[in-house]
Amino acid sequence: MLACATLLYTYLTLPAIYTSVFIIGLGANVWGLKSVLQKWKILGHINVFLLNLGIANFLFLPTLPFLSAYYFMKSKWIFGNAFCKITRFCFNLNLYGSIGFLTCISVYRYLAIVHPMKVMGRITVTHSVAISVMVWLLVSVQSFPDMFFPKNEPNRTEKCYHTTSKEYVEDYLKYSVGWTFTGFVIPLLILLGCYGHVTLVLCRINTIDKVVKQRSLKLMFILILLFSVCYIPYHIFKNLSLYSRVLYSTNKKYPSWDKTVFCAHQISRGLVCLNSVLNPLVYLHVMDIPAQIRQMLQHFRQIFFNTNDSHEFVYYTVLHPVNYCSLFLQQQFGHKLLYKYI
Structure with missing residues (x-):
């Protein structure tokens, strides 16, 4: 019964998922990248990571029709061995490139909240580009040996x-x-560390702007959703399935849990490709910011310029509205700060 359900999923459901992800993901990522390019200057340094996240998706999405055809024809590949390896390589670039750039975005947001002046003011576009190149190099080095198998x-x-x-x-x-x-566990630990600390900061300071807390928690929810649905099951069941095959090659007998793991692994392969559809949620989270920036600035003017306080308040933001300048202002209330319009 389980074997029949697995075959049904592999040869019918999986191609349907790939086809749906191709159509929806292509549209969502075109919209997301278009929005990033339109608001390039407003977004600041984080735009580099968002752009590379979109590129990672576009490397994988065009291969989905071929994979869909492969499974629909009951695992019969008619496009040649070389293109098979290229297709699998593009999948790995998308998977680990997405994880890498989501981690970069998380670290950037962490620094913007916890160290808005000490670190964020020193980050330039050149740094973001250099980090992006490093991510691509690491992902390529990790993925390239797969082509030799x-x-x-x-x-x-x-x-x-x-x-x-x-x-x-x-x-x-x-x-x-x-x-x-190297490609999943370490980035996951970095992400958990960043957002764990951010959560403590947000909970500890009661005067933090409500919008700041909401936006931080929203992004945290999106990333937890991505990792929980797409990445964690895939890596667990992929390695368990490989371990089961190793046991069979040694003992000529599969372990009792093999069928369950194999079925779960097949399902996780469908879920992992959903990252190309869920990644645009990161764009969506970042895109709705210009109105909030104007609202925040107006709010600051009303609070500080209508008071008789003797301090001079000049505000600073770090080339990206979600650097949470309001958090920094509340932490540094009463001190002279520098403000520069984006």
Whole structure:
């Protein structure tokens, strides 16, 4: 029963998911990148990471029709071995590139809230570009060895495995575990550390602007959703499935939990590609900011310029509205600050 359900999912549901993600993801990412380019100067340095996040999606989305056709034809690949490896490589670039740039956005937001003047004022566009290049290099170095593993069996050249053939599965498991640690676990720990600290800061200071708290919590929810739905299940079940195959190659017998893990892994492969649809939620979260900036500035003028306080208040923002200048103002109330319009 479980085997039939798995086959039904693999050959019908998975192609349907890929087709839907291709259509919806293409439209959502075109809209997202268009919005980023239109508001390039308003967004500041974070626009570089958003742009690269969109590029990562566009590397993967054009391959989905081919993968959809592959599974719809009951795992028969008719596009050649070279294109099979390119397709799988693009998938990995999208997956780990997305994780990398989401982590960069999280660190940027963390610095903007916790260290708005000490660090954020020193970050330039050049730094953001250099970090983006470094992310692409790391992701490429991590993903490139995958292309050297065979994607089909010697006597089954019509296959296009997303891992490798049974002869090399033990070596691939070792590679996959290291890849998971460097490409997923470390970014996840960085993200959790950043947003854990941000949450403490937001909860500790009761005078923080309500809009600031809402926007921080919204982004945190989006990223938790992305990692919980798309990334965590995929990495867990991928490595468990590989481990099961290693056990079979050693003992000539699959463990009792193999079918359950295999089924969960197939489902997680459909879920992981949803990141190309969910990533534009990050664009959506950042896009609705100009009106809030004007509202915040007007609010500041009403508060400070209509008082008799002897201090001179000049406000500072860091080239991006979600740097939460209001948090910095509340922490530094009564001190002379520098304000520069974006």
